[in-house]
Amino acid sequence: xxxxxxxxxxxxxxxxxxxxxxATTVGDEAAAAVAAxxxxxxxxxxxxxxxxxxxxxxxxxxxxxxxxEIAAALEPATVVQQRGDSFAQRLAHAHADADAGFGVVQVGxxxxxxxxxxxxxxxxxVELGNRVIGxxxxxGWWLLGLPDPSAARALADVPxxxxxxxxxxxxxxxxxxxxxxxxxxxxxxEDAVVIAREAPISQLADAVARLESSRG
Numbered sequence: 001x002x003x004x005x006x007x008x009x010x011x012x013x014x015x016x017x018x019x020x021x022x023a024t025t026v027g028d029e030a031a032a033a034v035a036a037x038x039x040x041x042x043x044x045x046x047x048x049x050x051x052x053x054x055x056x057x058x059x060x061x062x063x064x065x066x067x068x069e070i071a072a073a074l075e076p077a078t079v080v081q082q083r084g085d086s087f088a089q090r091l092a093h094a095h096a097d098a099d100a101g102f103g104v105v106q107v108g109x110x111x112x113x114x115x116x117x118x119x120x121x122x123x124x125x126v127e128l129g130n131r132v133i134g135x136x137x138x139x140g141w142w143l144l145g146l147p148d149p150s151a152a153r154a155l156a157d158v159p160x161x162x163x164x165x166x167x168x169x170x171x172x173x174x175x176x177x178x179x180x181x182x183x184x185x186x187x188x189x190e191d192a193v194v195i196a197r198e199a200p201i202s203q204l205a206d207a208v209a210r211l212e213s214s215r216g
Contacts, residue, residue: 003051004103004126004145006119009082009094010039011109012059013066025189029065030211034192036066037207041112041199043073049119051105056094058082088155095152103127104149110185111142113199118143118180125178133170134180139163142185146173 011018013035015028023031046053055077061067080097084090091106098104103126105119118134122145125132132145140161146152154172159165170177186192186204196208 002102002127004105004123005052005054005098005100006046006049006123007094007098007104007106008042008046008053008055008077009091009106009108010042010055010057011035012057012061012064013039013070014059014063015065017059018064019186021187022189022192026211026215032065033207033211034186034204035109036064036070037203038112038186038192039109040066040069040073040203042107042109042114043070043077044203045112045114045116046107046119047073047076048116049123051119051123052100053077054094054098055079056082056090056097058090084156086156087160088158091160092152092155095146095149095155099149103145103147104152105132105143105145107143108185110187111136111183111195112186112202112204113183113195114142122180130178131173131175132178132180133166135166135182136185137182138185138187139167140165140185141169142183143180144169151175 013032015032018035019031082090083093105122122132126145129147133141134143136142158168158172196205
């Protein structure tokens with residue numbers, strides 16, 4: 001198979017460790033439930049693309065919310081452990097671990113509203129030798145597609161989770177870029193509610209609905 005590898009960079013949704021900004025609004029258990037739903041939606045869509053799938057995980061999955069469901073969703077994937085001291089270093093190593101010689105299309109678990117078409121659009125560009133990036137509304141990015149995943153080594157010097165992360169990523173890796181559509185990623189409870197409305201048939205939407213009902 002000559003398709004790019006889909007790389008999902010994920011954190012086990014352990015209460016108290018996952019989605020701490022969401023937890024300030026709804027609590028640790030609820031935030032972990034939202035994170036688990038987003039991860040499950042992401043894995044379902046990524047697997048449906050039909051390309052080689054690698055998931056770079058961090059955290060203790062056995063302690064995570066919905067760990068049995070997540071373990072089942074990981075069965076089609078090759079699971080590797082994240083390596084590195086900073087998030088940027090772990091991203092760079094994950095690209096190297098996922099590289100099968102045909103490029104990598106990488107996403108996180110904060111954009112469960114993505115569709116198979118989003119992956120296919122990025123993958124086609126990567127197959128043609130183009131670098132692809134998906135801008136996030138907060139100044140970061142939600143997808144990184146690299147024909148040569150070794151270029152991701154430059155991510156180790158890019159500050160993440162800042163309002164200029166997108167621009168600094170493009171600058172650090174160099175070259176020309178194709179930008180995809182701009183989407184919202186899920187950092188806060190408000191983000192989760194908005195994304196759930198965008199993707200009403202999803203595990204995230206179900207989780208948000210349950211939490212909104214319980215909160216009155």
